[in-house]
Amino acid sequence: MECDADILIAGGGLNGPALALALAQGGFRVTVIDARPAPARAEAGFDGRAYALAIASVRLLTAIDVWPRVADKAQPMLEIKASDGRAGEGAAPFFLHFDAAEIEEGPMGHMLEDRHLYAAFLAAMQDAPGVTLLSGETVVAQEVGPAGVTVTLASGQKLSAGLLVGCDGRGSGTAARAGIRRVGWGYGQTALVTAIRHERDHRGIAHQFFMPSGPLAILPLKGGHHSSIVWSETDANAAAIQALPDDAYLQALRPRFGDFLGEIALAGERFTYPLSLSLAERFIAPRVALVGDAAHGVHPIAGQGLNLGLRDVAALAEVLILARRRGEDAGSPAALEEYQRWRRFDATALALGMDAVNRLFSSDNPLLRLGRDLGMGMVGALPGLRRGFIRQAAGLTGELPRLLTGRPV
Amino acid sequence: MTVDTVDPAEVAKFEAMAAEWWNPEGKFKPLHMLNPCRLDYITSQIAAEFGRDLAGPAPFTGLRILDIGCGGGLLSEPMARLGAEVVGADAAARNIPVARLHAEQSGLAIDYRHTTAEALAAAGERFDVVLNMEVVEHVADPLAYLTACQELLKPGGLMICSTLNRNPKSFLMAIIGAEWVMRWLPKGTHDWAKFITPDELYALIQKAGLRPVDRKGMVFNPVTWRWSLSDRDLSCNYVTASVKPQA
Numbered sequence: 001m002e003c004d005a006d007i008l009i010a011g012g013g014l015n016g017p018a019l020a021l022a023l024a025q026g027g028f029r030v031t032v033i034d035a036r037p038a039p040a041r042a043e044a045g046f047d048g049r050a051y052a053l054a055i056a057s058v059r060l061l062t063a064i065d066v067w068p069r070v071a072d073k074a075q076p077m078l079e080i081k082a083s084d085g086r087a088g089e090g091a092a093p094f095f096l097h098f099d100a101a102e103i104e105e106g107p108m109g110h111m112l113e114d115r116h117l118y119a120a121f122l123a124a125m126q127d128a129p130g131v132t133l134l135s136g137e138t139v140v141a142q143e144v145g146p147a148g149v150t151v152t153l154a155s156g157q158k159l160s161a162g163l164l165v166g167c168d169g170r171g172s173g174t175a176a177r178a179g180i181r182r183v184g185w186g187y188g189q190t191a192l193v194t195a196i197r198h199e200r201d202h203r204g205i206a207h208q209f210f211m212p213s214g215p216l217a218i219l220p221l222k223g224g225h226h227s228s229i230v231w232s233e234t235d236a237n238a239a240a241i242q243a244l245p246d247d248a249y250l251q252a253l254r255p256r257f258g259d260f261l262g263e264i265a266l267a268g269e270r271f272t273y274p275l276s277l278s279l280a281e282r283f284i285a286p287r288v289a290l291v292g293d294a295a296h297g298v299h300p301i302a303g304q305g306l307n308l309g310l311r312d313v314a315a316l317a318e319v320l321i322l323a324r325r326r327g328e329d330a331g332s333p334a335a336l337e338e339y340q341r342w343r344r345f346d347a348t349a350l351a352l353g354m355d356a357v358n359r360l361f362s363s364d365n366p367l368l369r370l371g372r373d374l375g376m377g378m379v380g381a382l383p384g385l386r387r388g389f390i391r392q393a394a395g396l397t398g399e400l401p402r403l404l405t406g407r408p409v
Numbered sequence: 410m411t412v413d414t415v416d417p418a419e420v421a422k423f424e425a426m427a428a429e430w431w432n433p434e435g436k437f438k439p440l441h442m443l444n445p446c447r448l449d450y451i452t453s454q455i456a457a458e459f460g461r462d463l464a465g466p467a468p469f470t471g472l473r474i475l476d477i478g479c480g481g482g483l484l485s486e487p488m489a490r491l492g493a494e495v496v497g498a499d500a501a502a503r504n505i506p507v508a509r510l511h512a513e514q515s516g517l518a519i520d521y522r523h524t525t526a527e528a529l530a531a532a533g534e535r536f537d538v539v540l541n542m543e544v545v546e547h548v549a550d551p552l553a554y555l556t557a558c559q560e561l562l563k564p565g566g567l568m569i570c571s572t573l574n575r576n577p578k579s580f581l582m583a584i585i586g587a588e589w590v591m592r593w594l595p596k597g598t599h600d601w602a603k604f605i606t607p608d609e610l611y612a613l614i615q616k617a618g619l620r621p622v623d624r625k626g627m628v629f630n631p632v633t634w635r636w637s638l639s640d641r642d643l644s645c646n647y648v649t650a651s652v653k654p655q656a
Contacts, residue, residue, distance in 0.1 A: 003516075027466060146428075147514045325463045326448035327487025329515065334433045334441055 004159045005031040005132065006330065007320070008151060010139045010174045011167035012036065015292035015309040017121040017133075019165060021064040022313060024130030026321030026409055028330070031132045031159060032125070033139055033151075048195025048268020049114040050228040052077065052206070052219055054307040058110055059406035060314050065127075069120035075222040076107035078204035107204075111219050111228065139164075142177050142288075148331065149287040163331030165316070166290045167309075170278040170297030178285035184278035184297070189214045190238035192231040193271040195221065196253075199262025202227055209256065213237060214275075216256050226267055231256070232275060242272050283344055284336040289316060295343070314401035315342045321409040342401075419506075426503070427511040430481025437481070439593040444483055446627050446636035447542060447648065451484070451569050452491070454623065454650045455538055458567045467492030475536040475561060477526050478544040482508040482519065488540075489517040496536070497521040498529060527553070530560040537563055541570040542648075545610070546603050555617035562653040568619060571627070571648035575604035579645045582629075607643050619651040 007023055009016045012034025020030040053061070053074070061067040125131045134153070141152040142164060150160040166174025175182070191214075202220040209216045214232025221228055231253065233241060241252050246266050257264060278297035283290045292309030316339045323335040402409050433441040452463055461468040470492035476485040479497030481504065489495045489512070497508055502523045512519045522529075526541075539558050548554040558568055573583050580601050587593045605613070611621045626639035627646040638648075 027464060145514075147516065323445075326445060326452055327469075327489075327491040328445070328448065329486070329490070332431075332433075334445070337433065 003148060003161050005029045005161045006163070007031075008033065008149070008159055008161040008164045009167055010151075010164065011169065011294070012133065012135070013167060013169065013292075014117065014121065014306060015313055016165075016167035017125055018060070018064060018066070018310060019167060019291060019313045019317060020131045021066065021121075021124055021128055022060075022317035022403060022409075023320060024128045025064060026317065027130070027324060028320070029130050029132075031134060031161070033134050033137050033153065033159075035136070035138045037136045045115070046113070046195070046268060047115065048228055049193065049271065050111050050195075050219065050221060051114065051117065051306050052109050053112055054109045055107070056400065056404040057307050057310045060310050060403045062406050063403045063408055064124065066117075066120045066124050069123060070112060070116050073116045073222055074110040074112045075220050076204055077109045077111060077206050077220065078107055080108060080206045080208065082208040082210070084210045111206075111221055113221065139168075139173060139177075142174070144178075144285075144287045147329070161331075162287070162329060163320070163336075164288050166288065166294040167292055168294050170276075170293045172280070172290060172294035174288060175280050175290055175294055178288045180285055180288075180290070181281045182278055183281065184276055186274065186276040188235050189232050189275040190235050190242075191273045191275055192229075192233065192238055192241060193273060194229060194231075194266060195268030196227050196229055196257070197225055197265045197267040198227060199225075199264070200260075201225065202261060211256060218257065227261075228268075229253075229257075235274065238272060242270060283312075283340045286333065287331050289336055289339060291316060311401070311404065312343055314403035315339055317403060318401045318409050424510060426507040427481060427514070430483070430507060431511060437483075439587065440480075440483055442629075442634070443627065443636050443646075446638060447484070447571065448487055450625060450627075450638055450648050450650075451540065451542075452487075454569060455567060458650075458652070459537070463491075469493035472537045473535075474538040474540065475526075475529070475534070476540045476542075477558070478542065478547075479508060479521065480504050482511055482521070484540055484542060485519050485521070486512060486515060486517055489519050493538075495519045496529075496534070498524050498526065500525050526557040526561060530557040534561060535563045535566075536561055537566050539566070539568045541568055543571055543573075545570060546572045546599065546605060551605065552613055552616060555613055555619075559618045559653060562619075564653055564656045566653045568614075568651045568653070569648065570610070570614070570651065571646065572610065573599065573604045574643060574645055574647060575601065575606055575609075576644060579604055582645045607647055607649070610649060614649070614651050619653055621649055621651045623650040624648065 006028040007030050009020055009030060009032045012032050016032050016034070020032045023030050058067055125133050138154045139151045140154050143150045148160055148162050149164045150158055151164060152158050164174060166172045168174050201224040203224075204220055206220060207218040213234055216232070217230040219228045219230070241249060244252065249270065250264065250266060254264065276297070278293070280290055280295050283295045291312040293305065295312060296308065298305050298308060319335055319339045319342070320330045323330045323332070328335060429435050430437055455461065455472070456463050456468065459472060468491055469488065472493045474488045474493045474495050476488065476495060476497045479485050479499050482497055485495045485497040485508065497519055499505060499508070499521070505521050505523045508519070508521045512521070539561050541558055545551050545554060562568060573579050583599055584601050588596050588598060607624055611624070614621050624643065625648055626641065626643040627636055627648055628639045628642050629636050
């Protein structure tokens with residue numbers, strides 16, 4: 001069949017562009033289909049939305065020529081302090097303290113605002129000869145044949161290629177049209193996300209307070225006096241808090257946030273995200289592969305959602321590029337099976353692991369609370385175990401695709 | 410033959426057979442599992458011999474490649490996709506329309522023929538590369554067959570030849586394991602007495618007028634369920650590269 005591209009990517013968020021750039025580097029012609037008009041997000045002002053990028057993710061972004069465009073806008077995370085707290089009672093006696101000095105790779109990650117990251121992706125896609133971006137378009141139908149897949153866009157235009165990759169989020173239309181079912185559940189929790197300006201310098205330290213109603217993460221942004229917060233509450237509490245005017249919202253936050261950074265003020269828009277887990281039963285179908293939240297929408301604790309998605313990107317790009325160099329059909333069942341074998345266990349284990357962590361830490365049961373205080377103390381006291389935690393969070397464990405080590409395929 | 414001039418019932422039969430050949434979980438599963446490993450060897454040897462960059466577009470452009478025992482086209486199609494001009498030859502007539510149909514579906518131009526290496530050599534056909542994969546252990550006279558392969562090569566041309574070693578381990582793996590226990594292959598696919606040791610194969614290749622330049626083992630890992638190339642372990646499946654001296 002005559003193809004308009006080698007590979008079509010549905011979804012222009014972050015995983016889609018990252019995959020497109022990695023594949024174009026390997027010689028593929030890629031078309032990204034994005035529902036939004038392109039400039040809208042790139043021109044956005046400060047809104048407080050940011051990502052905690054693990055070391056492995058930064059290496060991938062370096063390998064696809066995105067990181068050099070944003071490196072000066074990223075805040076390195078030099079330490080992570082996790083503690084079990086209760087509003088008004090202060091932190092529990094045991095702290096988990098992760099210090100970048102304990103692993104040789106340097107900072108445990110970087111905080112980067114969404115607007116900078118997306119703008120860099122847009123610029124990199126414009127510079128990449130193999131990438132075509134179709135903005136303001138959505139896929140409404142897909143048809144799989146023996147040698148390829150043809151999609152129909154909302155405008156009526158048809159595109160054909162050897163493979164369609166769904167980077168279209170947890171409500172993935174690509175997965176639904178391919179007949180891939182999902183399992184999942186809500187947590188009865190909602191994340192309140194915003195940016196805070198604070199009096200004292202954060203000194204590159206990230207904090208995670210585990211509260212009975214859900215964790216509060218305070219993540220340092222560039223400049224020293226802004227942090228992004230991810231504040232999880234029960235659905236009912238979150239709805240009530242989100243409905244408050246700004247000063248009352250801050251008043252509710254203060255006892256949880258504490259005063260270790262001095263006076264605090266709101267500095268960004270206020271967003272809410274209901275927390276839920278959504279796993280696709282398969283990551284592949286004939287001529288179709290799923291990446292990121294389309295395959296596994298996870299609880300956004302510790303920013304692992306994007307990091308997990310970029311691991312998919314690196315694995316799928318490597319499998320497809322190596323298949324291409326062997327002369328194989330990159331959308332063939334064999335290549336896709338290899339991708340699924342590589343990623344499904346890791347993604348599912350991490351998704352369910354984060355689910356368990358969240359359930360354990362969201363409990364107000366005094367026995368559980370004692371148990372996790374002791375557990376955290378033990379993790380904190382054993383350097384080997386602690387380094388293991390740090391390396392896992394930094395994305396440095398498991399069989400790593402080449403892109404996650406910063407090298408091209 | 411072109412697909413639109415034949416009986417629709419025949420086409421349906423060929424489509425089913427093509428689907429079978431290309432189903433990684435089907436009857437040809439062992440070949441599909443072995444294929445990435447074989448292709449890694451074939452592509453890297455061709456790239457090294459002819460100075461091609463596998464990361465570039467259509468790296469095998471300008472090379473004429475013969476795939477002997479092409480079956481459904483599991484090696485012919487990758488070679489064509491990399492830009493080569495490919496002739497696929499199979500002694501089994503029924504494989505030819507099946508391979509043609511699949512190539513057409515894949516948008517690839519491949520010249521599939523119901524013929525043998527000896528007939529092609531006699532007709533004066535010449536190639537830059539001859540792929541001679543898992544064939545030599547099935548032929549009646551290996552030296553005559555390898556001599557035909559030599560004649561098919563242009564001076565400086567490359568032959569890739571894979572087969573099975575003859576020792577107790579290969580009997581256990583290829584006959585007991587693959588045919589009797591795993592049922593990967595129909596019983597009687599292989600005659601262990603016809604298996605050839607790497608040294609015997611090197612001697613035959615030299616006698617046929619080619620210069621062996623490389624050999625590697627192809628090793629199956631039962632844990633990762635994957636084949637990989639090995640410098641040391643040639644105890645069961647192995648693959649060789651040989652060059653025809655410049656005239």
